[in-house]
Amino acid sequence: xxxxxxxxxxxxxxxxxxxxxxxxxxxxxxxxxxxxxxxxxxxxxxxxxxxxxxxxxxxxxxxxxxxxxxxxxxxxxxxxxxxxxxxxxxxxxxxxxxxxxxxxxxxxxxxxxxxxxxxxxxxxxxxxxxxxxxxxxxxxxxxxxxxxxxxxxxxxxxxxxxxxxxxxxxxxxxxxxxxxxxxxxxxxxxxxxxxxxxxxxxxxxxxxxxxxxxxxxxxxxxxxxxxxxxxxxxxxxxxxxxxxxxxxxxxxxxxxxxxxxxxxxxxxxxxxxxxxxxxxxxxxxxxxxxxxxxxxxxxxxxxxxxxxxxxxxxxxxxxxxxxxxxxxxxxxxxxxxxxxxxxxxxxxxxxxxxxxxxxxxxxxxxxxxxxxxxxxxxxxxxxxxxxxxxxxxxxxxxxxxxxxxxxxxxxxxxxxxxxxxxxxxxxxxxxxxxxxxxxxxxxxxxxxxxxxxxxxxxxxxxxxxxxxxxxxxxxxxxxxxxxxxxxxxxxxxxxxxxxxxxxx
Numbered sequence: 001x002x003x004x005x006x007x008x009x010x011x012x013x014x015x016x017x018x019x020x021x022x023x024x025x026x027x028x029x030x031x032x033x034x035x036x037x038x039x040x041x042x043x044x045x046x047x048x049x050x051x052x053x054x055x056x057x058x059x060x061x062x063x064x065x066x067x068x069x070x071x072x073x074x075x076x077x078x079x080x081x082x083x084x085x086x087x088x089x090x091x092x093x094x095x096x097x098x099x100x101x102x103x104x105x106x107x108x109x110x111x112x113x114x115x116x117x118x119x120x121x122x123x124x125x126x127x128x129x130x131x132x133x134x135x136x137x138x139x140x141x142x143x144x145x146x147x148x149x150x151x152x153x154x155x156x157x158x159x160x161x162x163x164x165x166x167x168x169x170x171x172x173x174x175x176x177x178x179x180x181x182x183x184x185x186x187x188x189x190x191x192x193x194x195x196x197x198x199x200x201x202x203x204x205x206x207x208x209x210x211x212x213x214x215x216x217x218x219x220x221x222x223x224x225x226x227x228x229x230x231x232x233x234x235x236x237x238x239x240x241x242x243x244x245x246x247x248x249x250x251x252x253x254x255x256x257x258x259x260x261x262x263x264x265x266x267x268x269x270x271x272x273x274x275x276x277x278x279x280x281x282x283x284x285x286x287x288x289x290x291x292x293x294x295x296x297x298x299x300x301x302x303x304x305x306x307x308x309x310x311x312x313x314x315x316x317x318x319x320x321x322x323x324x325x326x327x328x329x330x331x332x333x334x335x336x337x338x339x340x341x342x343x344x345x346x347x348x349x350x351x352x353x354x355x356x357x358x359x360x361x362x363x364x365x366x367x368x369x370x371x372x373x374x375x376x377x378x379x380x381x382x383x384x385x386x387x388x389x390x391x392x393x394x395x396x397x398x399x400x401x402x403x404x405x406x407x408x409x410x411x412x413x414x415x416x417x418x419x420x421x422x423x424x425x426x427x428x429x430x431x432x433x434x435x436x437x438x439x440x441x442x443x444x445x446x447x448x449x450x451x452x453x454x455x456x457x458x459x460x461x462x463x464x465x466x467x468x469x470x471x472x473x474x475x476x477x478x479x480x481x482x483x484x485x486x487x488x489x490x491x492x493x494x495x496x497x498x499x500x501x502x503x504x
Contacts, residue, residue, distance in 0.1 A: 009143050009170050010204040010227055013100050014075050017043035019217065019242040020173075020206055022232035023079040023103070023147070026269050030068040031259040033076075035252070036235060040242030043075050043228070048105050050116075051082035051091035056407060065098050070263070077145060079103040081118040085132045089139050096142045101171070103145045104132065109179040120149045120179035123160065130167045137168030145171040147208075149179050150193040161197045172201065173230055176209040186341060195224040206230050212338035214244035236276040238336035246335050250309040253277050257302055270301055278308055280333035285311055 004013055021028060021036045023045035033044040046065065053060050065078065078099040082088035092102040106129070108119025122129060136144040146169045150157040161172055174197050176189030189209025198205045204227040207220050211231040220229050234241050239252050253274060260270055274292060275282065282289040285308065292304045312334035331337045377385065377393065384391055401410035404420040415424050416435050424435050 003141060003143060005143065005170050006203045009101070013143075014043055014171075016227075017075065018221070018228045019043070020228050020230040021045065021235050022208060022230045023048050023077075023105070024232055024236070026266075027236060027272060029265045029269050030070060030073060031256065031263045031265055032239075032269075032273060033073055034070070034259050034263065035239050035256050036242075037072065038255075039240040039245075041235070042242075043077070044073065045077045045079050045103060046099075048079050048081050048108065049091075049095075051080040051088050052084075052408060054080070054094065055087060055091045061094065065095055068263070069098065075100040077101045077103050079105050079147070081105040081108060081113070081116070082132065083116075083118050083122060083128070085128075085135045088132050089135050092136055092140055092144075096140055099142065101143045101145050102136065102140060103147055103173075104129075104136070106146055106148045107173075107175050107179075109149065109182045123148065123151070123179070126160070126163055130163065133164060133167035133169055137170075143170035144168055145173070147173040147175065149175045149177055150190060152178055154193055154196045157193050158196050158200045161201050165201045165203050169203065171204045171206070172197065173206040173208055176207065184341065191220060191224050194220075194226060198225050204228070208232070211241075212340075213238075213241060217242070233341075234338055236273070237279065237339050240336065246331055246337055248312075249277050249281065249334050249336055250305065250312065252336060253305050254309075257298075257305065260298065267296070267298060267301070270298065271295070274301060274305060276339075277336065278305075279339055280327075280329060280337070281308055281312060283327075284333060 010016065019040055019042045021033060021041045021044040025047050028045060028047050033041075036044060049060075049064055054064070076099045078092075078095045078101075080088060080091055080095075080102065082091065082104065088104065096102060105119050106122055110119070113119030114121050133144055133146070146164050148160065148164070151160065157174075161174070164172060174194045176191055176194050177186060181187050181189075191207070191210070194205070194207045194209075205224075206228045207224050207226040208230040211217060211220065211229055212234045216234075217229045217231075220226065231241060238246060239256075240247050256273060256277075257270070271292065278292075282292070288304060288308055288311070291307075292301065295301050295304060316334070325332045327333075329337065381393055402418070403409065404411045404423055405418045406423040407420060409420040409422070411418050411420050412424060414435075415421075417424055417427060419427065428435055
């Protein structure tokens with residue numbers, strides 16, 4: 001069957017999806033996707049997967065994709081972060097049979113993406129992106145899609161989108177914020193950028209940003225003309241967002257916990273979801289917030305959820321007629337509703353700090369440390385500075401390590417294969433080639449195999465620890481043949497002489 005492209009792919013494979021759940025690290029797992037689909041979501045993305053880890057680690061593949069097969073969870077798009085065309089395509093080939101498309105993450109703005117050189121920090125490397133998408137479009141049996149952030153300039157954003165379309169991208173999700181807009185500095189997403197991209201490309205476009213309720217979805221589609229709208233934080237605080245409902249929090253929480261019983265996931269994911277769902281209620285019941293943070297089992301989380309439900313029901317029973325929600329909320333805290341992220345000034349007031357730059361910093365300001373700004377240091381680094389005033393946190397002064405050819409970790413200084421210790425050990429175990437630089441570290445036992453026989457002699461010396469030496473004596477088969485032939489000739493000659501003497 002030929003691979004569908006563009007509009008046909010969106011219409012037939014994705015079933016003309018308008019309501020989309022975004023890829024969210026540790027948050028858009030199978031259980032949450034199923035909950036969202038039950039309440040209006042028509043298309044879901046997996047959490048972002050690291051292509052290199054997915055390629056080399058079978059456990060990672062099983063935990064994040066292979067072990068989650070569920071007929072209800074379609075259509076589904078698997079998202080990867082990558083910066084190498086071959087690695088990206090090889091990882092995608094392993095995933096393509098479990099999804100309807102492969103998405104390349106070009107929108108992650110976090111510091112971990114900057115360190116790993118992926119996500120939004122690839123948006124200036126157009127040649128690399130073209131090669132990645134061209135190769136994926138050629139090799140994969142499913143379409144390739146991209147999720148991007150915008151540039152400050154609309155014209156550059158449009159050219160960026162057109163370049164991706166020309167390379168082979170079949171669907172484009174545009175987050176209307178730049179890579180600098182994140183955390184308390186997120187601000188408002190630009191629908192003007194999204195509208196310009198939609199008009200400039202012929203492939204389907206999804207919009208992302210400023211989506212808190214169903215009316216936002218409808219307004220976004222009307223203003224930008226996009227095919228669908230993607231929600232992340234809005235969906236986390238109200239899984240029924242695409243239904244246009246604001247249900248009771250415990251209804252959503254209990255339904256989610258039931259799904260988790262059937263499709264288990266790490267406890268940290270479950271806890272994070274309940275923190276989002278109960279966000280406004282946990283501001284009221286701080287003690288239960290602490291209990292939810294400390295609980296170690298799923299049963300414990302269920303108990304905390306039950307207690308929160310009872311507290312809210314008591315509050316509803318004692319509620320006075322005509323009473324309005326507090327703290328400026330549109331609904332009472334036990335109802336699913338959007339969370340408006342405070343800006344720097346609001347966050348500063350919440351923390352009781354003055355309007356100085358130090359008061360605004362928050363956890364994301366720590367990123368400036370990575371750029372060598374020594375004026376803003378975390379408390380941990382300030383303590384280190386007190387212990388050692390000469391210590392520098394300038395990243396340019398950090399030692400640069402050569403990387404392992406296999407996995408990207410620092411390679412061994414003496415390894416002749418240019419690998420780290422782990423990869424070198426695996427190679428030494430599988431092959432009959434020794435690494436002189438690493439051989440004192442481990443002893444590798446091998447079975448005899450052609451064309452030679454390997455004899456291993458191991459001995460130790462005591463005193464302060466045991467030092468192992470390995471001596472490999474290789475006896476090649478053709479040496480044995482020659483020696484056997486030589487002995488045969490000697491035996492033959494001896495036999496001739498014996499016969500001659502007896503004959504005489």
